[in-house]
Amino acid sequence: MNKRIIAVILSLTMLLATASCGKERPYINTVNLHADDVIDRTKAPTVITYLTIGDKPHNGQTEKAIEELNQILERRLNAHLDIYYVGWNDYLRNYNLILSSENSDIDLVGTSSDWLDAWPNITKGNFLPLSEDMLRDYCSITYTNVSPRQWENCKYEDEIYLIPENEYSQWTNHGFIYRKDIANEAGLKEIASFEDMDTYFETVIQKHPEMIPWDRDRDGSALTEGYLMSASRYVPIYELTGYGIWGQDMTNPGRIISPYYKGTDFVDFAKLMKKWNSMGVWRRDVNDAGENEEEFYRGESSVIQHHTQKYYTSVQPTMTVRQPGVNLDFFWFGRESGNIVRLSNIHGAMAVSSRSKNPEMALLVYDMIRNDTTCYRLMRYGVEGEQYQISENGMLERPSGYNEEQDSITTNFWWGRRDEMEIPDASYDWDAYYELIDDYEHLAIQYPFDGVPFSTPAVNEEVESIKSIFDTYIPQISSGQYEGTAEEKVQQFREELKKAGFERITGHLQRILDNY
Numbered sequence: 001m002n003k004r005i006i007a008v009i010l011s012l013t014m015l016l017a018t019a020s021c022g023k024e025r026p027y028i029n030t031v032n033l034h035a036d037d038v039i040d041r042t043k044a045p046t047v048i049t050y051l052t053i054g055d056k057p058h059n060g061q062t063e064k065a066i067e068e069l070n071q072i073l074e075r076r077l078n079a080h081l082d083i084y085y086v087g088w089n090d091y092l093r094n095y096n097l098i099l100s101s102e103n104s105d106i107d108l109v110g111t112s113s114d115w116l117d118a119w120p121n122i123t124k125g126n127f128l129p130l131s132e133d134m135l136r137d138y139c140s141i142t143y144t145n146v147s148p149r150q151w152e153n154c155k156y157e158d159e160i161y162l163i164p165e166n167e168y169s170q171w172t173n174h175g176f177i178y179r180k181d182i183a184n185e186a187g188l189k190e191i192a193s194f195e196d197m198d199t200y201f202e203t204v205i206q207k208h209p210e211m212i213p214w215d216r217d218r219d220g221s222a223l224t225e226g227y228l229m230s231a232s233r234y235v236p237i238y239e240l241t242g243y244g245i246w247g248q249d250m251t252n253p254g255r256i257i258s259p260y261y262k263g264t265d266f267v268d269f270a271k272l273m274k275k276w277n278s279m280g281v282w283r284r285d286v287n288d289a290g291e292n293e294e295e296f297y298r299g300e301s302s303v304i305q306h307h308t309q310k311y312y313t314s315v316q317p318t319m320t321v322r323q324p325g326v327n328l329d330f331f332w333f334g335r336e337s338g339n340i341v342r343l344s345n346i347h348g349a350m351a352v353s354s355r356s357k358n359p360e361m362a363l364l365v366y367d368m369i370r371n372d373t374t375c376y377r378l379m380r381y382g383v384e385g386e387q388y389q390i391s392e393n394g395m396l397e398r399p400s401g402y403n404e405e406q407d408s409i410t411t412n413f414w415w416g417r418r419d420e421m422e423i424p425d426a427s428y429d430w431d432a433y434y435e436l437i438d439d440y441e442h443l444a445i446q447y448p449f450d451g452v453p454f455s456t457p458a459v460n461e462e463v464e465s466i467k468s469i470f471d472t473y474i475p476q477i478s479s480g481q482y483e484g485t486a487e488e489k490v491q492q493f494r495e496e497l498k499k500a501g502f503e504r505i506t507g508h509l510q511r512i513l514d515n516y
Contacts, residue, residue: 119455220478226333277480
């Protein structure tokens with residue numbers, strides 16, 4: 001898709017968004033025909049609790065936006081929304097504990113197939129099965145806008161458990177955000193490979209002693225997976241841990257493999273990380289890492305490892321303000337092999353807790369927030385005039401005097417966004433976005449494992465022992481902080497995996513794929 005086409009789409013999106021500004025569409029009683037069955041206006045409003053990931057805000061602004069939202073929900077559904085935040089610290093463990101608690105008072109649950117254990121929570125009975133009649137009756141607009149094939153991908157044992165975020169375009173593929181001026185010093189027009197990245201870091205060390213090339217933390221899962229996807233056409237199964245342990249090589253699809261377990265790519269990665277550690281690319285103790293992103297803006301670090309969305313929506317705009325004249329670029333993992341995969345529609349999804357006392361009302365509230373312009377904007381952007389304003393050309397801008405710390409809202413509604421309802425943010429670097437999308441659209445493939453039932457109770461139980469081995473070895477190998485040679489360390493790692501039944505599990509996954 002070229003820039004001209006994307007610009008047309010963006011213009012249409014802005015036109016649709018501004019055309020419905022400020023209007024409440026009275027669809028509840030005409031589309032959700034059974035809404036009146038669960039609305040009891042003789043009682044206090046039904047409170048629907050929505051669980052999301054993120055630190056709870058303390059500036060009071062989110063409460064103001066939700067108060068306005070609740071005035072609409074009360075008037076039209078006799079319902080209120082309450083947000084339950086699971087903080088970022090040890091978020092996955094806490095998230096799973098809350099969902100498994102018999103005493104949890106949660107209704108709507110933000111979830112994901114690849115980073116929030118959607119399938120394990122389904123198999124544990126933490127999510128409610130949603131019949132098609134139930135979805136038609138209480139979540140009608142959303143139900144209509146999800147295709148039969150997309151609903152199939154949300155099923156486990158022939159029952160729907162997830163509502164996909166299928167109407168929102170995003171790219172969360174990871175890579176290195178780097179400085180163009182330093183790349184030029186290194187004799188590089190751009191960084192297009194890990195070999196170029198090596199040259200870049202060498203230049204930082206030689207010419208910028210004031211910088212830590214990359215003040216990284218101990219978690220190296222994204223970097224490791226990214227290297228393997230750059231070295232070949234490897235596509236991981238994202239439903240089985242965040243490491244991408246198993247997958248397939250798209251040059252030979254249909255065969256479950258693991259470059260962690262066989263081949264030379266992982267050994268080559270271990271060698272490069274050993275080299276970068278010896279060079280001083282990061283601290284001697286990665287547990288003592290500072291705030292790399294803030295250091296990057298201050299000119300004390302030379303890269304940020306993150307994803308595409310972060311690059312053009314946050315890092316580039318912030319650097320433009322903090323250090324005018326410093327231009328950035330993005331080396332995306334997989335570029336060397338042209339290997340990029342579109343996000344699954346259930347990378348972000350909404351579920352209903354199996355312990356919800358009001359599942360029908362929960363669906364009504366979700367359908368309204370996702371599809372009503374006023375409710376959507378309150379949930380996504382806050383109060384117009386306080387958190388945002390819309391320019392004459394339909395772009396989202398911040399009001400005069402806006403202060404991010406004092407005035408921002410945090411609802412983290414990543415489970416029901418829609419391109420049609422979004423207001424393009426004037427602060428984003430759209431040129432950087434278009435440049436990347438030109439490449440992505442020509443190369444990207446559909447995620448090949450949507451709907452394949454890999455995450456069963458039996459598989460998940462077996463995978464836990466494998467994951468614990470990865471938890472031990474990947475931080476060591478990805479930081480290059482291990483004894484002996486790369487070959488010796490990887491061989492030790494692989495022997496541990498073999499003892500834990502790696503080959504048996506691989507065979508089990510192959511049979512699941514063959515029978516799908």
